[in-house]
Structure formats: C-alpha cells, structure tokens
Amino acid sequence: MPVTIKNIAAELGLSVSTVSKALNDYPDIAPQTRQLVKETARRMGYRASAAARSLRTRRTNTIGLIFCIIDRHLTDPYYLDLLASIGEECSRQGFDLLLSVCPDRRLERSAYERMVDGKRVDGMILTGTRHGDGRIAYLVERGFPFVSLGRSERDGDFPYVDVDGAKGINDGVQHLIDQGYGRIGFVGLPPELVCAGHRFQGYQTTLEKGGLGLDPRLVTHCDCLTQEAGYQAMQGLLELDEPPDAACVCSDVMALGAMGAVQERGLAMGRDFGIVGFDDIPMAAQVQPPLTSIRQPIYEVGTRLCRMLIKVVEGEPLAESHVILGPTLVIRESSGPYQRGWAR
Amino acid sequence: MPVTIKNIAAELGLSVSTVSKALNDYPDIAPQTRQLVKETARRMGYRASAAARSLRTRRTNTIGLIFCIIDRHLTDPYYLDLLASIGEECSRQGFDLLLSVCPDRRLERSAYERMVDGKRVDGMILTGTRHGDGRIAYLVERGFPFVSLGRSERDGDFPYVDVDGAKGINDGVQHLIDQGYGRIGFVGLPPELVCAGHRFQGYQTTLEKGGLGLDPRLVTHCDCLTQEAGYQAMQGLLELDEPPDAACVCSDVMALGAMGAVQERGLAMGRDFGIVGFDDIPMAAQVQPPLTSIRQPIYEVGTRLCRMLIKVVEGEPLAESHVILGPTLVIRESSGPYQRGWAR
DNA sequence: CTTGACAACTAAAACGTTTTTGGGTATAAT
DNA sequence: ATTATACCCAAAAACGTTTTAGTTGTCAAG
Structure with a gap:
C-alpha cells in the first residue's frame, strides 16, 4: 500500500x-x-521508511529526552520552554524528538536503556545533572553520544551547556543588598542537583563580599520545584526567631509560593520583604507585585544543546564543548527598596 | 558491537x-x-533493535504528537500537564512518544507527513481541533489511526475526548450571576478552535437563562493563549463606554493577563470586578487574589486519549469512542460577591 | 513395519533501505 | 585499432528482526 x-x-x-x-x-x-x-x-x-533507513544506516535521526517527573506535576513553564526550544531546533535540523516521561526515579534507568540500547535514538539530551549521576555513568560507559544541561565536575568529560548560577545569584543577592535588605535568606534547589551548589556558592560569596555574615538558619531548600514547596520553605524561614527580611529563591515557581507565604503574614512585598526569583518565567512579570527574577536564556540553552548534540552525533568537532551562558537580572517590584523593619 | x-x-x-x-x-x-x-x-x-523490528512488523510502538507553537511561547502549564499525562500513559503501555514542535502553522502539514507517511508512528494524537481541520482531513484520507482532543462536528467520525466547555462556562457564568455581577463579558479562544464555539454557547445560553441580555460588545477573544493577549482583550473591554463588571476568560493564562488589566485600573478584583478563568492551572490558586477557575480533568484527558489510541492501533474495539468529560468550577476569591458599581 | 501425530527446532524469505562492487557504453587519447 | 577514461546504471549484500513453511526425531497407533 x-x-x-x-x-x-x-x-x-x-x-x-x-x-x-x-x-x-x-x-x-x-x-x-x-x-x-x-x-x-x-x-x-x-x-x-524511517525504519528501513535506520536499520541500514544505523542512524535514527532522532534524539532522546527523558523527563523524570516527581510528584505528578511538571507544570514549570521553564521546562516547556526548554522543550519547545529543543523541539524547534530539532525540526530545523530534520531530527525527531523522542520524549519519555517517567513518573518515578526508579523507572528512569529503564527508560534510558530503552532508548539507548534499543537504538531508538542517536543521542540523548540530559537535563538537571545530579551529583554522582547514574545517567551520566551509564551513557559514558556505553560510549553513547549525549550532551547535558548542567555541569558535573567529577563525572567525566562531556559536552554541556550551563547557566552561570553563581553569577545569577550574585547579581540577585547584591541587588537585595543594594536595596537595603540586611538579612537575606536563601531557598535553594534540591541538593542532589549540581547547579544547587553553584547557586549556593553565589549566595555565600556575595554575602561575604557585602560584609553580611552567613546565618545557616536562613538557608533552606525545596525537594521539588513546586509552588507548594516554595510556600513551605518560606513559612519555615518566617517562623524563625529572627526571620529574614528578604530571600533569594532559586526558581520562580517556588518564588511564587514564597510570595504567598510572605503576603499571608501581612508583609508588604517589595517593602517589608524582598524576593528575587530565578528563571524569569512569563508569570513573573504578571504577578502582583511583579517578581524580580534572574532570567535564564532558556531558548538559547535548548537550541545550543540540540545543535551540539547533533554535531556530536554526526561526528563533527565541537567549537566549544563547555558552554556557560550568563543570566541577567530583571528588576521588578518584588525587590523594591527596603522600607521598614520586621517589628512594626 | x-x-x-x-x-x-x-x-x-x-x-x-x-x-x-x-x-x-x-x-x-x-x-x-x-x-x-x-x-x-x-x-x-x-x-x-527498534528499527529492525518495526521494519518487519510494520509497527513502531510509537505514537506521535505535534505541537504547533505560535508566537514562540508555549508556556501554558496546561500543555505540560497534557504532555505529562500522555507521556506517562505511553510509558505504562510500553509505547514511545514522538514529539514534534513546529514554530509555524505552515510547517504543520509537513510535520504530519513526516510522521505519518514516513511511518514513524503507529497513530497520532491531535490537539485542539479546528473548523475545517486540514489535519483531520489528511489523517482520514490516509486512513491513519488517530484520536483527538476536541470534537469536530462535520469533519467525519473519529474517536475523541473532549471536555464539556459549554457546561464549564455555564457554571462559571452562573456563578458570576449568583455573586451579583450583572454585566458579564466574555473573552473567548481563537475562533478557529472548535471548542471556542462550545464555550461561547455556554456563555450565551446561561446569560439568557439568567435573564441577562447578550451585549455583543462585551464579547471578545484572543488570537493566542498568552497573558499578553488576555491583558489586551481585557483592556478593550474596560475601555468601553459601558464596561462589564465581570468576565469569563477562556484560559487561565489569559485570565491572569486580564486580572492585570483590571488591577491596573484600580479595580478591586473579586469586589468591583469578577473573573472566572478556565483550566485551573496551579498558578490560579497562588495568584493574588486566587483565581476562580473551571478545572479541566487534564490528566484524565491525556490518559484516556492515549489509551484509546493504543486500542485503535492494536485493532481492539473501543468501548466508547466519543468521550465528554465534565469540568468542575473551583471557586476562589477573584469572583467574590459584587460589592459596588463601576462609578465610584 | 508403516503411518500419523506431535513436539521442538531450523531454513529462508521478507520488510525497505543504502552502499559496494562491478559492468557496459560511449568518448577521448595513444 | 587499441587502450584509457568517464559516465551511468544494475546486482547484490547487508542491516536485525519476524514469520511461514518446513524438517527432524520420537512415540503411539494401526
């Protein structure tokens, strides 16, 4: 037929x-x-016929992407933009995108094996590198082409694209200091993520540079990137004996939850309490008050990842295999100048 | 090797x-x-080897999904949830998901041809049926297995899952009436979408049922589902000589933009002006004030679509091929009881 | 002792490409 | 007239499976 x-x-x-x-x-x-x-x-x-061709050429012209969803909610616009940018670049280059969504970390390995060992894809894009990342170990061992979003110091040498989280947080914290906030908290990413560490470093060094000591009680983190988690984390900070008057929150989605917690206490965002988020999702500009945020060039990240991987797959040399892109601070009202103290 | x-x-x-x-x-x-x-x-x-197997069996165990992104921004959490639910169900059933992101409506056709004629997938899931939908015509002509998210009256008989948009809007508008709003606007979806019509019908009949006449000036729509578009649409309504005191907005993302426009005018959301959104994205609960919204059972939609398609692909009969799921109104503060008139 | 039935396995074709090798026919060079 | 050189095309193998149509061997029934 x-x-x-x-x-x-x-x-x-x-x-x-x-x-x-x-x-x-x-x-x-x-x-x-x-x-x-x-x-x-x-x-x-x-x-x-794609099948016949790839059987003969041992090429699928397909790249693989696996999203591991915890908690059944992957509603972070960040990921959708990442996906869109990867997808678009794939189309432009005549590649297909094979997506797997696994609801459980324990199923992750088999999802990779399915794609890699089943020869369903020519290369993989890996997102959110973790410490001692089993996925990296697996791909390196197999000698399978991949690029990652995020560095991984000790796990071997492979191409990656990353955003300079330390620089981003630095800008954000410095901005809070400049606005007069003196007791700045930190709501980090899940600690297994490599980028969580970089961001914390940015926090730490900027505090020191600004002459503010680091109070460990002001440092917390979320285990998943949801509003609920951000809300909880901020609750924890606000219940301290000496609560912060500002915070750097490592994801906008979490930051929106954090804003909720702040406002619930009757604090005026951007006056009594300053918040800086991370990602600059579209919602950040629309929420009340608009959220100051550290913008990731996510479209460029996705596009670059895709281009690099395709080069690797096709055996072409990479001009640069370790790309670090700079974030930019987008200042809005949530980090307005500090106007009064906690006790009023 | x-x-x-x-x-x-x-x-x-x-x-x-x-x-x-x-x-x-x-x-x-x-x-x-x-x-x-x-x-x-x-x-x-x-x-x-997936290639060898599918060459021989003429089956790929893969289903296809094409997202056509207008305006380079597909940040609607709705789609991510849809994608996640489809992806998860695929995994459970041992199917792969081939995703194509096309940045331009003109490239849509070739994306379909690539998947279908290139025999890359066994079946397609189509989202957002349109009037005179070329995709449906194409798939029907090819006799290719597919299911769609959304009905399409005249385009032939095929399996679909849809959400009862008329019912949803009915609940929303009735709720606004019950809360005392008397001049209720409507911000619809792009008119090419089949579901846009259903929702408008819900608006129309509920107004009539409630004894409120339909003022065509209060009816507008957005051409893309972004906050910006929602903001613009609401601006348009508010600039009328006799502006509305409430509105039903057909997507939460648009509704968030609309809320911005309302608040910018100094109107108190949920008192001077009521808004009901659609989708109930997570953000709806977190925004200030929390947004009343018509929840779509999106996870169930995705799961069902996937199951139905796989049944079709495997030649099994469908228990029901036309599924309409009911939305539920989630009442929050953005539609609080009407408290004062426009002129103050 | 043949026949048939059954169980357990093999041979070989087929799926639709790509690619290597090689063959034939002009035209040009010796 | 012979040889070399392009040029164009065809034959055939190969990719890794699945599946049809056997083949072999054993054992029971006739």
Whole structure:
C-alpha cells in the first residue's frame, strides 16, 4: 500500500539502487535521471521508511529526552520552554524528538536503556545533572553520544551547556543588598542537583563580599520545584526567631509560593520583604507585585544543546564543548527598596 | 558491537528463529529452551533493535504528537500537564512518544507527513481541533489511526475526548450571576478552535437563562493563549463606554493577563470586578487574589486519549469512542460577591 | 513395519533501505 | 585499432528482526 523505492523503480524501469542514489544525490547519476526520479517520487507521494533507513544506516535521526517527573506535576513553564526550544531546533535540523516521561526515579534507568540500547535514538539530551549521576555513568560507559544541561565536575568529560548560577545569584543577592535588605535568606534547589551548589556558592560569596555574615538558619531548600514547596520553605524561614527580611529563591515557581507565604503574614512585598526569583518565567512579570527574577536564556540553552548534540552525533568537532551562558537580572517590584523593619 | 539475536543464537548453538520465538513466547518452543534463551539474553544485555523490528512488523510502538507553537511561547502549564499525562500513559503501555514542535502553522502539514507517511508512528494524537481541520482531513484520507482532543462536528467520525466547555462556562457564568455581577463579558479562544464555539454557547445560553441580555460588545477573544493577549482583550473591554463588571476568560493564562488589566485600573478584583478563568492551572490558586477557575480533568484527558489510541492501533474495539468529560468550577476569591458599581 | 501425530527446532524469505562492487557504453587519447 | 577514461546504471549484500513453511526425531497407533 505505501509507496516504496521499488515502486518508483518499477514505474520508471530503473533499478532500486539507481532510484536510491538519485534521491540521495549520488554523483554517478545523470542529472536528468535524478530529476526524473525526484519528480516521480514526489508525484507518487514517496516517503522513505524511517525504519528501513535506520536499520541500514544505523542512524535514527532522532534524539532522546527523558523527563523524570516527581510528584505528578511538571507544570514549570521553564521546562516547556526548554522543550519547545529543543523541539524547534530539532525540526530545523530534520531530527525527531523522542520524549519519555517517567513518573518515578526508579523507572528512569529503564527508560534510558530503552532508548539507548534499543537504538531508538542517536543521542540523548540530559537535563538537571545530579551529583554522582547514574545517567551520566551509564551513557559514558556505553560510549553513547549525549550532551547535558548542567555541569558535573567529577563525572567525566562531556559536552554541556550551563547557566552561570553563581553569577545569577550574585547579581540577585547584591541587588537585595543594594536595596537595603540586611538579612537575606536563601531557598535553594534540591541538593542532589549540581547547579544547587553553584547557586549556593553565589549566595555565600556575595554575602561575604557585602560584609553580611552567613546565618545557616536562613538557608533552606525545596525537594521539588513546586509552588507548594516554595510556600513551605518560606513559612519555615518566617517562623524563625529572627526571620529574614528578604530571600533569594532559586526558581520562580517556588518564588511564587514564597510570595504567598510572605503576603499571608501581612508583609508588604517589595517593602517589608524582598524576593528575587530565578528563571524569569512569563508569570513573573504578571504577578502582583511583579517578581524580580534572574532570567535564564532558556531558548538559547535548548537550541545550543540540540545543535551540539547533533554535531556530536554526526561526528563533527565541537567549537566549544563547555558552554556557560550568563543570566541577567530583571528588576521588578518584588525587590523594591527596603522600607521598614520586621517589628512594626 | 551491539548484541543481536544472532549473537545469542551463536552463543547457545541455536538458530535465530528459535531465539526470536523464545523471546516472543511462541508456543512451539520447549519451556526450558525459552527459559535458557531469556536468561542468556538478559545476561548478554540484549535489546531488540527498534528499527529492525518495526521494519518487519510494520509497527513502531510509537505514537506521535505535534505541537504547533505560535508566537514562540508555549508556556501554558496546561500543555505540560497534557504532555505529562500522555507521556506517562505511553510509558505504562510500553509505547514511545514522538514529539514534534513546529514554530509555524505552515510547517504543520509537513510535520504530519513526516510522521505519518514516513511511518514513524503507529497513530497520532491531535490537539485542539479546528473548523475545517486540514489535519483531520489528511489523517482520514490516509486512513491513519488517530484520536483527538476536541470534537469536530462535520469533519467525519473519529474517536475523541473532549471536555464539556459549554457546561464549564455555564457554571462559571452562573456563578458570576449568583455573586451579583450583572454585566458579564466574555473573552473567548481563537475562533478557529472548535471548542471556542462550545464555550461561547455556554456563555450565551446561561446569560439568557439568567435573564441577562447578550451585549455583543462585551464579547471578545484572543488570537493566542498568552497573558499578553488576555491583558489586551481585557483592556478593550474596560475601555468601553459601558464596561462589564465581570468576565469569563477562556484560559487561565489569559485570565491572569486580564486580572492585570483590571488591577491596573484600580479595580478591586473579586469586589468591583469578577473573573472566572478556565483550566485551573496551579498558578490560579497562588495568584493574588486566587483565581476562580473551571478545572479541566487534564490528566484524565491525556490518559484516556492515549489509551484509546493504543486500542485503535492494536485493532481492539473501543468501548466508547466519543468521550465528554465534565469540568468542575473551583471557586476562589477573584469572583467574590459584587460589592459596588463601576462609578465610584 | 508403516503411518500419523506431535513436539521442538531450523531454513529462508521478507520488510525497505543504502552502499559496494562491478559492468557496459560511449568518448577521448595513444 | 587499441587502450584509457568517464559516465551511468544494475546486482547484490547487508542491516536485525519476524514469520511461514518446513524438517527432524520420537512415540503411539494401526
């Protein structure tokens, strides 16, 4: 039923190999033949069978992406933008994107094996590198092409794109200091994430540079990137004997939850209490008050990841295999100048 | 390098066909042989080549999904949840999910052709049915298995899952009426979407039922589902000579933008002006004031779509091929009782 | 002793490509 | 007239499975 290369050959009285070569622009095919074949193929509505082609060429022209969803809620717009940028670049390059969503960390390994060992994809994009990342170990051991979003110091040398989290947090914390906040808390990412450490370092060094000591009680983190978790974390900080008057929250989604907790206490955001988020999701600009946030160039990250991986897959050399992109602080009202103390 | 069925056969001194049959539980294989083969396969780390298998069986065990992104921003959490639910169900059923993101409506057709004619997937999930939907025409013509999220009256008979938008809007508008709002606007979806019509009907009938006439000036719509568009639409309504005192906005993301426009005018949300959104994204509960919204059972929608499609692909009969799920109104503060008039 | 039935396995074709090798026919060079 | 050189095309193998159609061996029934 579907039209194959053989049908075209029969139609034209040519051999299969000639047709194949014509379609693939081999040099030893007469220009007119090539023309004729392509014309006929189009007329007959021919499309190469992906399976047959990849069986023969050992290439799938597909890249794999696995999202491991904890808690059944992956509603962070950040991921959707990442996905969109990767997907778009894939399309441009004629690649497909095979996506797997696994609801449980324990199923993650088998999801990778399915894609990699089942030869379903040519390469993988890995997001959110973790300490002692089993996925990296696996891919390195297999010698399978991959790039990652996020560094991983000790796990071997592989191409990655990362955002300079320390720099981002530095800008954010410094901004809070400049606005007059003196007791600045930190709501970090799940500690297993490599980038969580970088961001904390940014917090630490900027406090020191600003002459503010680090109070460990003001440092907390969320185990998942949800509003609820951000709300809880901020609750914890506000219940301290000496609560903070500002906080740097490592994800906007978490920051929105944190804002809720602050406002619930009757504190005026951007006056009594300052918050800086991370990611600069679209919602950040719309919420009341608008949320100051450290913008990640997420579209560029996704695009670069995709381009790098495709180069690796095709065996081309990478101009740079370790890319660190700079975030930019977007100042809005949630970090307005500090106006009064906690006790009022 | 990768271990194939032939390697296993050689290792055990069996034929390829025996190994294949053993792995696939054919009855004419001795139980002990089957056992031995499976054991050995596992030990050697065997994984069937997806390409070879699907070349032979004409099945890919993959379903396709194409997101057409307008405006480079697909940050609606709704889609991420939909994607997550579809992805999870795929995993459970041992299917892969091939995702294509096309930045331009003009590239949509070729994205479909790539998946369908290139035999990359066994079936497609189509989202957001449109009037005179070219995708449906194409798939029907090809006789290709698909299910859709959303009805389509005239385009032929195919399985779908839909949410009862008329019912949802009905509940929302009735709620606004009950809260004392008397001049209720409507911010609809892009009119090309089939569901846009259903929702508008819900608006219309509920107004009539409530004895409120329909003022066409209070009816507007957005061309894309962004906050910005919602903001603009609401601006338009508020600039009328006789502006509304409430509005039903057909997507939460748009509703958040609309809330911004309302608040910018100095109106108190949930007192001077009521808003009901649609989708009940997580953000709705967190924003200030929390947004009343019509919840779509999006996880169930995704799961059902996936299950139905897989049944169709496998040639099993569908218990019900036209599923309409009910939304539920989640009441929050953005639709608090009407307290004062526009002029103050 | 043949026949048939059954169980357990194998041979081989097929799926639709790509690619290597090689063959034939012009044209050009010796 | 012979040889070399392009040029164009065809044959065939290969990729790793699945599946149809046997083949072998054993055992029971006739």
